[in-house]
Amino acid sequence: MCHEVGTSQLVAMRRDAMDIWDTTINQQRTNNEDSSMVSGSRREGFRMKGSDIDLMCWPNDRRVIWELSQSQYYNTRRQKLILCDCSESPPGFTLLYLPSTNMHTEMRTVCFRMYNRHYISSSKYRQMSCRLRPYISTPHGPCASGNWGSLEWDNAFCFVSDFWPPSASSWIDRCHSWPKPHIVDDIVENGCHFVAIGHKLGRHEDHEWRISFSLAEQKLVYAMNHCQFLIYGLLKLFLKGIINNGLGDDDKLLCSYHMKTAVFWVIQQNTILHWCPQNLLEGFWVCFKLILKWVYEGICPNFFIPDNNMFLSKIHCNKQHQLFITLYGLYEKGIAFLLHSPFMRSYIVNVLHYPRLSICTDEHTLISEASFDENLYIETQSHYVFIELNIQRYIWCLHTIEQIIGSPLLTQYQVLRLQRLTAFLLQEIAFILHMENYTHENKLRYRAEKMSFHMLKLAVKFGCISDMMYIAMYYYKTLRYIEALSILEKIKVKLAQPYLMYRLNADKDMYTEAVGGQSWSKKMKQAVAMDILLDNKIHFISELIPEQQSSLQNGCFISIVPLFILLHMLEILCCRHVDTMRAQTVLDDLQTLVHYDEGQLLDPILRDIIWQILGICQQVTGNLQAALYSYQQSLSQEPCIKIRTATQMRIHEISLWNQ
Known part of the structure; x- marks a missing residue:
């Protein structure tokens, strides 16, 4: 598990790196700019394959308050206030409206009038946010999606409140043993966020906002000991490798957030007395049974607002029944059902067969200096x-x-x-x-x-x-x-x-x-x-401008170019002006590298830009037929860097020259 999820030292390193990024970037924001925060599994310390990057951004010059008396803590000339109205929304959701004295012009386009108030529509706010950010205009739930090279990311548009939600006050009273009092105080003092999406069964689905505890959840995950974190990771692997394996997005009823919620409840309720590596499977089993109970009852209580049933809009009727049958079938097999996961089988089989097997927890034994450096x-x-x-x-x-x-x-x-x-x-x-x-x-x-x-x-x-x-x-x-x-x-x-x-x-x-x-x-x-990262808004090499523009237009901010590919490309481009024979020799070397490398020097994910650059080099040296073939190969690859528009343009150019 430590090799898959990370040792405590590796997880600490990942969190440190994320924390200092947020600190550095947000300290230099002005009042009229957005603040941002990396959230989700990457912020928590996971680096599992296929996981994307979750971002939250919110305007610095606006704050949400729960009641008008809280306005005394703000200079309303610098920060515009927004009020909550939870009277007609399901638990965990709210409407947001502007005080009559705070009806600023730029917000009018995203407001609707009700009960003689101007409410901010979450759906209109999402649309406006995407429109103002043309490079991240692909909607995805409450977010806009984009790419950083080969990584996908979701940017959630939010508002922030410095005050803890009154509907979550019961959570403070529950925190007797976990988390510790100073962590509870820190969480409450940092308030919450409001994400631009409503409840599917709410009266105002298109206008409601979901109360988000992302920052609080991050602090709770940080407060876990490493065994608890490994169990959380095991649940995520179980979800991906067994429950949701082979299912389309619309058929996936359980999600990682349900797994995290189960771990939170189990830890706080002291269901397990000793959270240690020897009890890893026991901890997983307790969490699994709690999820099974939730599915049977059709109720998954939000950790901060238990009245918010997170199954309400998705897991009910036939879907609930089928999911329960699936989970209960696994329950009847016992913990051995983990053997159905190809990944888990190799790790679990020895523990099941030899329960007295010693468990290694020494960092230096688990991971060498070179292996740790690879993660760094x-x-x-x-x-x-x-x-x-x-x-x-x-x-x-x-x-x-x-x-x-x-x-x-x-x-x-x-x-x-x-x-x-x-x-x-x-x-x-x-x-x-x-x-x-x-x-x-x-x-x-x-x-x-x-x-x-x-x-x-x-x-x-x-x-x-x-x-x-x-x-x-x-x-x-x-x-x-x-x-x-x-x-x-x-x-x-x-x-x-x-x-x-x-x-x-x-x-x-x-x-x-x-x-x-x-x-x-x-x-x-x-x-x-x-590998070399090229910010697509900056022109580094004139020959790559069409590729960067194409990538940027498709929501990809960064182009990742394999180091050895760019090395050959630059040498060819320079030698064209000083040594044409050497340019041809280097081009031959580049062709050999592209055709015969087996993943040693070139990342297979980047084959679209690899073939594209080979084509550019062939084109500038006059070999148009070879360039055409390379561009066609680029088009046939997975569009990692999103350069299809540039590729089609170059193919069109060669076709015109050949006429």
Whole structure:
């Protein structure tokens, strides 16, 4: 389980990385900008295959209050207030309306009039939020969906309240043994959110808002001991691998949130006295029986507002009956039903056959230094993104990092995360400066280029081997081909090291011998390389502009380009101007790499951009027939980077030339 879900050290590292990201980004928000928070399973510390990224964003200049007396705590000139009306909504939901003195113009389009009040319609608010963010316009429930490279994400549009909901006051009274009093106080002091979706059986489904306890749930998951967290992970694996296996989205009645709710109730009710690795299966079994009981009764009480039955709109009548039969069939088989999961079978079989088998909990035995570094490697590949291109915002963010980087409270993983973010910000600023000063007079352009180059060199000090690629791209962009080729040669030497960690393909023994025991900052500079992230709002290489524009138009903020593909591409583009024979040799090498690599250097998920770049290189060197074939291959791949529009455009161009 620790290999699948994570050891306590790995989970702590993942949470540290997420926490420092939110802190850094939100500290530099102005009052008229949105705040955001990563929520869901990734924030909790899971990294399971197929899981997406959940985001919540809310306006800083608006606050929801439960009664007018709470308005005394706000400067209403700076923060506009919104009031709750729960009188006609099911438990856990509410209507939101604007006080008559607070009818600001920009909200009128999302309001409807009822009982002489202006209520904010959740459905209209979702539509407006998507319209104002053209790159994230794909609706998905209460969210808008998009892509960061190969990762999908959901962005929920919310409002925030600094006050705890009165309907959840009973939860505070229940917290006798878990969580601890200081955690309860922290949760209550941070209030709640309101997500733009109504109850399907409510009187005002299109206008209601769901009360969200995402921040509170995150703090409760953090308050679990590691055995409890593993049981929660086991329930998620059980749900995905057994209950929902093979079902379409519309047929999946139980979800991960039900599993989490069951764990919360079992922990708080002291159903298990000793939460330890030896009782892992017992803990799972108790949670499973509670879920079975809920399905039988047709009632799944929300952990914070028990009157909110989370089965009410989906699990009832025939669906409830069929789900109960399925779960009861598993119950009759006993805990051995976990053997039906191919993943669980290999882990559970020995425990079932040998109940006295010793259980290893030592972190160093479970995961070596090199293996831990591989997980940290994954975490440092985070797909940073800023919706707006704003140098001032980037500078504010750098100032925030400067203020907190020396804090003794930072963990080593948070320091590393800040270093990676610093490198990213410097790279973004460098290329934005070039874009903004490209048409200026020589003196201004020279000054901007000098500053940009300095930033890119500084970014390498905070980054890894592959960050040198941004210097090579900048040299190419500014027509300095010899200098770009010189950087590429240095990168190739570093990539040839036998202890290189790239795409988790590292010789662990050689890696440990070469850099074991060093700080991760030093390991990154000497032995770590990653694929290249291109912010689609910034033009890094002119030959890739159509691909970036196509990707951005389809809601994909980041293009991920395999390092070795971009290395070959840049070398071909530079050699076209200084050594055409070498350009053809490198093109031959690129063709061999694309056709014969078996996942060692190239991520199969990125085959659309891989074939596309091969086609571009063939096209610029004059081999149109080969380029056409490569573009057709790109079209036949899964659209990871969302570049189909650019591919079709390039095919059309070649067709015109061939006429």
